[in-house]
Amino acid sequence: DQQVKQNSPSLSVQEGRISILNCDYTNSMFDYFLWYKKYPAEGPTFLISISSIKDKNEDGRFTVFLNKSAKHLSLHIVPSQPGDSAVYFCAASGSGGSNYKLTFGKGTLLTVNP
Amino acid sequence: KAGVTQTPRYLIKTRGQQVTLSCSPISGHRSVSWYQQTPGQGLQFLFEYFSETQRNKGNFPGRFSGRQFSNSRSEMNVSTLELGDSALYLCASNLGGTGEETQYFGPGTRLLVL
Numbered sequence: 001d002q003q004v005k006q007n008s009p010s011l012s013v014q015e016g017r018i019s020i021l022n023c024d025y026t027n028s029m030f031d032y033f034l035w036y037k038k039y040p041a042e043g044p045t046f047l048i049s050i051s052s053i054k055d056k057n058e059d060g061r062f063t064v065f066l067n068k069s070a071k072h073l074s075l076h077i078v079p080s081q082p083g084d085s086a087v088y089f090c091a092a093s094g095s096g097g098s099n100y101k102l103t104f105g106k107g108t109l110l111t112v113n114p
Numbered sequence: 115k116a117g118v119t120q121t122p123r124y125l126i127k128t129r130g131q132q133v134t135l136s137c138s139p140i141s142g143h144r145s146v147s148w149y150q151q152t153p154g155q156g157l158q159f160l161f162e163y164f165s166e167t168q169r170n171k172g173n174f175p176g177r178f179s180g181r182q183f184s185n186s187r188s189e190m191n192v193s194t195l196e197l198g199d200s201a202l203y204l205c206a207s208n209l210g211g212t213g214e215e216t217q218y219f220g221p222g223t224r225l226l227v228l
Contacts, residue, residue, distance in 0.1 A: 043204050043219035100145055101170045104157040
């Protein structure tokens with residue numbers, strides 16, 4: 001049972017445009033969400049996170065939106081740059097004893113074309 | 115501040131052998147988590163250690179074990195290797211306190227089982 005789903009395996013956008021990556025979750029105990037960026041043969045690099053008490057968090061070109069009622073979050077990258085091309089993972093963690101266990105989606109490969 | 119380091123970066127073993135991977139967390143971080151990444155299953159949580167104690171455990175067989183030392187460094191051991199254990203093994207660290215904390219990943223150890 002996949003508790004965190006990224007339904008788009010890949011996304012292609014033009015440089016300068018907006019990239020929107022989506023993520024859905026099923027476990028209502030999740031209360032902290034993160035996005036990571038990953039290049040092949042490297043570890044994931046933390047991008048941005050959001051707590052369940054917020055609905056938006058912004059950091060430079062990256063904004064994460066959380067819709068708790070829909071159990072949906074999205075990552076917006078504006079403007080997109082060729083260096084953003086990578087696999088993006090959505091991850092979630094719960095409260096209490098499972099606070100340090102991250103559950104990951106399968107990832108979305110973003111390609112930003114010059 | 116130095117990031118999470120993992121050794122070795124690459125490893126080739128044969129079926130039936132055992133392997134030990136090492137992880138040094140970011141200075142001051144007391145929690146170390148291990149993840150396995152495979153093309154089919156994505157990133158999956160193995161276990162988490164805090165203050166030399168296993169605090170969380172994923173759904174992996176007992177062949178996968180770990181430990182943490184007093185300096186927070188951690189090792190992961192896989193015994194009786196199987197072909198399906200070929201994967202990228204990632205270590206992540208964070209402060210380990212309560213609340214929401216970001217996990218920071220190392221570059222991973224690529225294990226190939228022949």
